Amino acid sequence: MDVSSSVFDTLIDRSNMSSDKWSKYPESVIPMWVADMDFDSPGCIKSALNQRVDDGVYGYTHTPKALIEAIRAHLIKCYGWTVSAADLVHLPGLVCALHLSVRVFSKEGEGIVVPGPVYYHLTKAPLVSGRELIGVDMVIQDGRWLPDMAQFEAACAQSNSKMMLLCNPHNPGGTVYTKAELLRFHALAKQYDLIVVSDEIHCDLILDDLPHVPFASLNQDAADRTITLMAPSKTFNIAGLGYAFAVIENTALRQTFKQEKAGLIPSPNMLGLAAATAAYEDGQTWHRALLVYLKGNRDLIVDRIAKTPLKMANLEATYLAWIDVSALEIEDPFQFFLDAGVGVSNGKDFGNPNYVRLNFGCPQSILDQALTRIEEALIKHHLM
Ligand SMILES: Cc1ncc(COP(=O)(O)O)c(C=O)c1O
Incomplete structure (x- = not known):
């Protein structure tokens, strides 16, 4: 049986699940940090559980x-x-x-x-x-x-x-x-x-x-x-x-x-x-559909980022985008994203404070919203 992309489009409220990802920031912030995805697990896993x-x-x-x-x-x-x-x-x-x-x-x-x-x-x-x-x-x-x-x-x-x-x-x-x-x-x-x-x-x-x-x-x-x-x-x-x-x-x-x-x-x-x-x-059918969906999300980021001063090398794998923010010449990139309403991982924690890591394992509508917030913040601060 095919797995439709709508499975990954579905918004799931994780606010009552003690989710690390969703409890770190205020409700107004889109959490895009720790590496888990906001998708429903495959049916075969739910049945087995x-x-x-x-x-x-x-x-x-x-x-x-x-x-x-x-x-x-x-x-x-x-x-x-x-x-x-x-x-x-x-x-x-x-x-x-x-x-x-x-x-x-x-x-x-x-x-x-x-x-x-x-x-x-x-x-x-x-x-x-x-x-x-x-x-x-x-x-x-x-x-x-x-x-x-x-x-x-x-x-x-x-x-x-x-x-x-x-x-x-x-x-x-x-x-x-x-x-x-x-x-x-x-x-x-x-x-x-x-x-x-x-x-x-x-x-x-x-x-x-x-x-x-x-x-x-x-x-x-x-x-x-x-x-x-x-x-x-x-x-x-x-x-x-x-x-x-x-x-x-x-x-x-x-x-x-x-x-x-x-x-x-x-x-x-x-x-x-x-x-x-x-x-x-x-889980193979679900996995294949997931990869198609994540690739779509990756391509959306690549597309949108290309229109900003932000940069990213080829991302061949994972749902974690490693974004170069050095062109912005701002003191605290992590805080800049947070103020824009996007809770990314601080590049400093991985070894480079001029980067942020954005988790795109989420419905594309959420990713789109986050990218829009980032673009609006860049415009507001005259950074693009
Ligand atoms: C490279 C890498 N290794 C290990 C882990 C975590 O593994 P575990 O949750 O099984 O301890 C992560 C989680 O993000 C990871 O990215």
């Missing part, structure tokens, strides 16, 4: 075999990547696995190489655990955000370097790394013997006709040194249900990870397991 709730007994629950098989089938079908059931580690979220990986696979004072601006937990994980954050500047090359390779090499070559943290597709830049680019990153990881943590949570949100290549799928050496982190949460809008997974093919790394996780990180929530199973088994 209803069924599980109707069971009435909510005791300790292990990962169902159906979910393991659905994940394996998804990885083969979408990325040609074969992993075994034993390679999977099931988690209540991805961020805890990022922090845990840094603490388990590096020591205090060791260096963690992180290309950025990037989703803030990739830089926070080294910083809060006393590791050295070795930042690598992402720069726009041929319209796409990519790490400066000279800096990347120097960072990896630093004598205390131990790990590389990647975000692919990149949040907030929206880059989908090509196989050739990933092979260059891998060559560095291999040469300097770095463990790689690859956050691939946005891998099913590619808007252009581009393949996602899991870093660990590049070759045997990459598989042996990589912890891949994925989840259905962004794609199917189920972040509140708490389910993510790691793929760790190297047995020694996986055993250490599992051992250190035990007692600290709980098992995934049983409703998260039910939702994830339904998503990977039956």
Whole structure:
């Protein structure tokens, strides 16, 4: 059955749902910050949840075999990547696995190489655990955000370097790394013997006709040194249900990870397991329709922004637009947007205060309204 775009056009009142997104700002502000979408979840997920709730007994629950098989089938079908059931580690979220990986696979004072601006937990994980954050500047090359390779090499070559943290597709830049680019990153990881943590949570949100290549799928050496982190949460809008997974093919790394996780990180929530199973088994039609809708939203932003002094590199993936506001030469871009009635994420939190991140995972009428507010504010302040 087809999923009509009207599903995504529907306005859903989230004001009584304890939504992080909708409770941060006054009612007059359109919230476009934290990365969840304002869309109704796919019917298959709602049915699976209803069924599980109707069971009435909510005791300790292990990962169902159906979910393991659905994940394996998804990885083969979408990325040609074969992993075994034993390679999977099931988690209540991805961020805890990022922090845990840094603490388990590096020591205090060791260096963690992180290309950025990037989703803030990739830089926070080294910083809060006393590791050295070795930042690598992402720069726009041929319209796409990519790490400066000279800096990347120097960072990896630093004598205390131990790990590389990647975000692919990149949040907030929206880059989908090509196989050739990933092979260059891998060559560095291999040469300097770095463990790689690859956050691939946005891998099913590619808007252009581009393949996602899991870093660990590049070759045997990459598989042996990589912890891949994925989840259905962004794609199917189920972040509140708490389910993510790691793929760790190297047995020694996986055993250490599992051992250190035990007692600290709980098992995934049983409703998260039910939702994830339904998503990977039956969510494809909804997912395809979502991508078409998000692409329409992305194209609308590109179109409207081109008529203003704001700028944006090619956004190949995610529903998060990384917008360059430097041409406005204003002191506090985040506040400027907020005063205009649009609650974006502050670029400062990702590593560049001259940017804001705008979440366009919302009905197009809301996006249109937000863009109009931004345009009107620019006109009012004689900035366009
Ligand atoms: C790159 C990236 N990793 C991880 C997360 C959050 O993962 P989780 O909610 O599973 O902890 C986000 C959420 O925005 C993200 O963008």
